[in-house]
Amino acid sequence: MTERVYNFYPGPATLPLPVLEAARDELLNFQATGMSVMEISHRSKQYEGVQNEAAARLKRLLKLGDDFKILFLQGGASLQFEMVPMNFLSPEKTADYLVTGSFAKKAAQEGKYFGKVNLAVDTGEEGFRRIPDPAELKFSPNPVYVHLTSNNTIYGTQWQTFPTCGEVPLVADMSSDILSRPFNPAPFGLIYAGAQKNLGPAGVTIVIIREDMLAKANPDLPVMLRYETFVKNNSLYNTPPTFSIYMVSLVLKWLEDLGGVEAIYRRNQEKAALIYDAIDRSNGFYRGHAEKNSRSLMNVTFRLPSEELEQKFISEATNQGLIGLKGHRSVGGLRASIYNAMPYEGCKALADFMKDFMAKNG
Numbered sequence: 001m002t003e004r005v006y007n008f009y010p011g012p013a014t015l016p017l018p019v020l021e022a023a024r025d026e027l028l029n030f031q032a033t034g035m036s037v038m039e040i041s042h043r044s045k046q047y048e049g050v051q052n053e054a055a056a057r058l059k060r061l062l063k064l065g066d067d068f069k070i071l072f073l074q075g076g077a078s079l080q081f082e083m084v085p086m087n088f089l090s091p092e093k094t095a096d097y098l099v100t101g102s103f104a105k106k107a108a109q110e111g112k113y114f115g116k117v118n119l120a121v122d123t124g125e126e127g128f129r130r131i132p133d134p135a136e137l138k139f140s141p142n143p144v145y146v147h148l149t150s151n152n153t154i155y156g157t158q159w160q161t162f163p164t165c166g167e168v169p170l171v172a173d174m175s176s177d178i179l180s181r182p183f184n185p186a187p188f189g190l191i192y193a194g195a196q197k198n199l200g201p202a203g204v205t206i207v208i209i210r211e212d213m214l215a216k217a218n219p220d221l222p223v224m225l226r227y228e229t230f231v232k233n234n235s236l237y238n239t240p241p242t243f244s245i246y247m248v249s250l251v252l253k254w255l256e257d258l259g260g261v262e263a264i265y266r267r268n269q270e271k272a273a274l275i276y277d278a279i280d281r282s283n284g285f286y287r288g289h290a291e292k293n294s295r296s297l298m299n300v301t302f303r304l305p306s307e308e309l310e311q312k313f314i315s316e317a318t319n320q321g322l323i324g325l326k327g328h329r330s331v332g333g334l335r336a337s338i339y340n341a342m343p344y345e346g347c348k349a350l351a352d353f354m355k356d357f358m359a360k361n362g
C-alpha cells in the first residue's frame with residue numbers, strides 16, 4: 001500500500017488525517033522548544049499547557065460543569081474495571097452492573113473482588129444482541145453505583161437512552177463511543193474511556209469524575225490507585241503518557257474545529273446508515289448481529305451466508321484498501337468500526353463494496 005487505507009480496526013483505530021499531519025509537522029520541534037513533545041519534561045510549562053488544554057477541550061465538548069474533574073490515567077479501561085469498585089465498593093455494599101457485552105461482564109467480575117455485585121441484567125444468553133428495556137433492569141435496593149457500558153464494541157450494540165436511577169450515580173465505560181453523540185452528563189458520577197477508539201492513540205485513559213462521587217472514594221488505598229491522587233496533582237503525580245495526551249488534545253481540537261459533538265453525531269448517523277442500509281437491503285445476504293433498535297453507530301457487526309464467503313469478503317475488501325473488517329472471535333463474521341475519525345467516504349466505499357460483493361456472490 002502506498003496510499004492511506006480505510007481502516008476499520010476496532011482499536012487502536014483510525015485517526016483523523018489532519019491530526020497525524022499536525023503531529024508530523026511539529027514532531028521535531030514542538031512550539032519552538034527545539035525538541036519533540038515526546039522529549040520535554042512533564043513538568044515543563046509547554047507540556048502542562050498541552051495537558052490543561054486537552055482537559056479544557058474535553059470539558060467544552062462534553063459541556064461539563066466545574067463539578068467534573070478530568071483525569072489522565074494509564075492501565076486502559078481494564079484498570080478502571082478494578083479502580084472503580086476499589087474506590088467506591090466495600091464488602092458490605094452492593095454495586096449494580098448492567099451486563100450487555102463482554103467488557104461489561106469483565107467489569108462486573110472485577111467488582112466482586114471488592115464487594116457485592118448485583119447483575120441487574122445480563123443479556124449474555126441471547127448473544128448480547130440487544131440493549132435491555134428499562135423494565136427489565138432489576139436494581140438492588142441501595143446500590144453505590146450503577147455501572148454500564150455505553151457501546152458494546154464487540155457486539156455492535158449501543159444504549160440509545162441511558163437508564164434513570166434517581167440519586168444513584170451512573171458509572172459508564174464509554175471507551176468506544178465517547179464524543180460520538182450528545183448526552184446529559186448530570187446523572188454520571190464517573191465516566192471512563194481508553195483513548196484508542198475515539199480519542200487518540202493507546203496509552204492514556206480518560207476519567208471524568210464528579211466531585212460528590214470523589215468525596216465518597218475510599219481514602220485507604222495505595223497512592224496510584226486513588227482517584228484523589230490524580231485530582232490533587234492535576235494527573236501529574238507521576239509521569240503521564242505525554243505523547244498520547246498530546247495526540248488526544250489534537251483530536252479534540254479537530255473535533256472542535258469540525259463543529260463539536262452535535263456535528264460529529266450528524267455525520268456518524270449518516271455514516272452508519274450507509275452500512276446498515278446495505279445490510280437491510282440485501283434480502284438477508286448480510287445479517288446484522290444487533291437487533292435494530294440496539295444498533296451501534298460505532299461498530300457495525302454482520303454475518304454473511306457462510307464462513308467461506310466471509311473469508312472471501314475480507315480478503316477482497318483488504319485488496320481494495322478496506323482494512324480490519326474481521327469480527328471479534330466471540331461473534332465471528334464481520335465488524336466495521338466507524339469511530340469519529342472514519343470519514344464518510346470510508347463508509348461509502350464499504351457500502352459500495354458490500355453491494356458489489358453481493359451482486360457477484362449472492
Ligand SMILES: *Cc1c(COP(=O)(O)O)cnc(C)c1O
Pocket residue numbers: 011075076077078079103149151152153173174175176194195197
Ligand atoms: C476496548 C474496550 C475496553 C478495553 O480497553 P483497554 O484499554 O484495552 O483496557 C474496555 N471497554 C470497552 C467498551 C472497550 O471498547
